[in-house]
Amino acid sequence: MTARSRPGPIVSHQSAVVMHGLPWFGPLPERVLLTDPTRDRSQRLRFSDKVPARGRTVGAVDIDGVRTTDLVETAVDIALRCDRGHAIVVLDAVLRQGVERRTLVAALDRRPVRRGKARASRLIGIADARTESPGESLTNLVVHDLGLPTPVLQHEFSLGGHVVARVDFWFPEQGVVVEFDGLAKYRDRALRGGRSADQVIVDEKLREDAVRSFPEVERVARATWRDVMPGGRAPQILARAGLPVPRGVDRTPSW
Known part of the structure; x- marks a missing residue:
């Protein structure tokens, strides 16, 4: 079940990819990535990095007791923040799990950012649930x-x-x-x-x-x-x- 508007940091980005068991290739960040709806600036802690999200409703789920961005939120985060290769692998996998393309488009449209948005939109258009592996x-x-x-x-x-x-x-x-x-x-x-x-x-x-x-x-x-x-x-x-x-x-x- 998706949980929204609960305060506090949420495991996100590549760390959420791991939590959801989504495919990835190459190394993952050594530090845990968190989205914090209470912050308007980034914060670097000893073992984690916080991404600000003040004023934004962040879709989240509990995975093994850990609050994590949901599949839609995670896919959009990766599409905006990571290179196109890693982004398409995650987007394809999320579509394979039943998320609809229009849901991803709507979630991206709600993001109050400009940088990377056009590129992410094009990638969502390319993404295809019929691929069966990162290589494909x-x-x-x-x-x-x-x-x-x-x-x-x-x-x-x-x-x-x-x-x-x-x-x-x-x-x-x-x-x-x-x-x-x-x-x-x-x-x-x-x-x-x-x-x-x-x-x-x-x-x-x-x-x-x-x-x-x-x-x-x-x-x-x-x-x-x-x-x-x-x-x-x-x-x-x-x-x-x-x-x-x-x-x-x-x-x-x-x-």
Whole structure:
């Protein structure tokens, strides 16, 4: 249940991401981030940083007895304060949990700030609940940054009523499948389902061969974490697959 207007600091921003179990990549701040509706200035304490929110109603929930910004509040905080890569990962995850896009838009509109608001609004428009991992979220951001055609996410290729494969991104006009390859399925035993790493590689190859067997599929491209991070090779990979990447763009745009 959401609690509002109770005085005192509220765990927020990246610290709230942890409390909600939302996906994140890379390091988290060592200090706890708090939003304080009683303050109009930032405050740095020994183990925490307080963000002022005087006069603003802050949506909050109790998680294991800790007052924490709710999913909507947390997503908007991250969209306003963090880089676009981390923001899109959190926004996608919040949409997957059932928060509606219009709710995020309304919450952002209520924020009495200008800095970062237009950027956050664009990110909310890009965010997509159909992504299934942070890597897919970042790949989708690259697609938008490059101005590529809108792909179909989680497209299923079927044969005789049986789903042969579901792919991350499908560009039907170009006949291109793009898969994000996070490598975790090869390294993490829990994700391998009892299979060896070698068997996972073989299974992935057979799956890709099955996708390529469909006449509408011209090419299959794979991108890794390194490719979709700023400065990565994602534009080159997508261009070689036949997607209309702008001429002269050969590195993943910055966030």
